[in-house]
Amino acid sequence: MRIPFIAGNWKMYKNRSEAKAFAEEFKALYGGTDVKAAVCVPFTDLDILVEAFRGTGIGVGAQNVHFEDEGAFTGEISADMLKEIGVDFCIVGHSERRQYFAETDGTVNLKVKKLLEKDIRPIMCVGESLEQRDSGVLYDFIKSQLKGGLEGISAEDAEKIVIAYEPIWAIGTGRTATPEQAEEMCAFIRGTLIEMYGEETADEVIIQYGGSVKPANATEIMNQDEIDGALVGGASLKPADLMAIIDF
Numbered sequence: 001m002r003i004p005f006i007a008g009n010w011k012m013y014k015n016r017s018e019a020k021a022f023a024e025e026f027k028a029l030y031g032g033t034d035v036k037a038a039v040c041v042p043f044t045d046l047d048i049l050v051e052a053f054r055g056t057g058i059g060v061g062a063q064n065v066h067f068e069d070e071g072a073f074t075g076e077i078s079a080d081m082l083k084e085i086g087v088d089f090c091i092v093g094h095s096e097r098r099q100y101f102a103e104t105d106g107t108v109n110l111k112v113k114k115l116l117e118k119d120i121r122p123i124m125c126v127g128e129s130l131e132q133r134d135s136g137v138l139y140d141f142i143k144s145q146l147k148g149g150l151e152g153i154s155a156e157d158a159e160k161i162v163i164a165y166e167p168i169w170a171i172g173t174g175r176t177a178t179p180e181q182a183e184e185m186c187a188f189i190r191g192t193l194i195e196m197y198g199e200e201t202a203d204e205v206i207i208q209y210g211g212s213v214k215p216a217n218a219t220e221i222m223n224q225d226e227i228d229g230a231l232v233g234g235a236s237l238k239p240a241d242l243m244a245i246i247d248f
C-alpha cells in the first residue's frame with residue numbers, strides 16, 4: 001500500500017518570519033489525515049520548519065543539494081549539511097533547475113545517490129516541454145530522464161525515491177494536465193520502473209503529479225490509480241490551500 005504524499009515546493013518564496021508564520025498556521029490545521037505531507041523550502045527557512053514541525057509528522061525538504069561531501073564549491077550546500085539540520089526530503093532535477101542552472105540527468109543521478117547515502121529521500125522530478133509533447137517524443141524523453149536519473153541505483157534504494165512527474169507546460173501556468181494525461185504518464189513511469197526493477201519494487205514507489213495543482217483540482221488528480229501524490233508550487237504557499245489539497 002502506497003501512502004498518499006503531498007509535498008509543497010515553495011521555490012524562492014518566504015523569508016524566515018513568513019516561514020514561521022506559515023508553520024504555526026499550518027500546524028494548527030494539519031491532523032486527522034492519513035496523507036503524508038512535507039514542505040520543501042529555501043535553505044534559509046529549513047531550521048525554522050524542522051523546529052516548528054518536530055513531533056507533528058510533517059516532513060521538511062530542501063530544493064537542491066550538491067553531490068560532493070565538501071569542497072571548493074562556492075554557494076553550494078551538501079547533503080551532510082542538510083542532514084545536520086534534520087531535513088527529510090530534497091527535490092532534485094526540478095525543471096527550473098534543469099532550465100536555469102544547467103542541471104542534467106548526470107548531475108541529478110549523482111545528487112540522488114548522495115542523498116540516498118545520507119538517508120534523505122530524493123523527490124526526483126521529470127517532465128516534458130510542450131514542444132516534446134506535441135512532437136510525440138514525450139515517452140522516449142521521460143524514459144531517458146528516468147534511466148539517466150536512476151542509473152546505478154539498486155532496487156532497495158529505488159523504493160525510497162519519490163518521482164514527481166511535472167510537465168513543464170503545466171508549471172505555474174494555470175494549465176493543469178488533464179487527470180487522464182497525468183494518469184497516462186504516471187502509469188508509463190510505473191511501467192518503466194517495472195522494466196528497470198520489477199513489479200514488487202515499482203509498486204512501492206510514490207509517483208507524484210505536479211503542475212498547477214490546487215484545491216479545486218486535487219480530488220480528480222488524486223483519484224487516479226497511478227498518481228500517489230502531488231508536488232504543489234503556488235498553492236503550497238497558503239496553509240489553508242495546502243491543507244485543502246492534503247484533504248482532497
Ligand code: 13P
Binds near residue numbers: 009171233
Ligand atoms: P505550480 O503548482 O505553481 O504550477 O508549480 C508546480 C511545481 O513546479 C512544483 O514543483
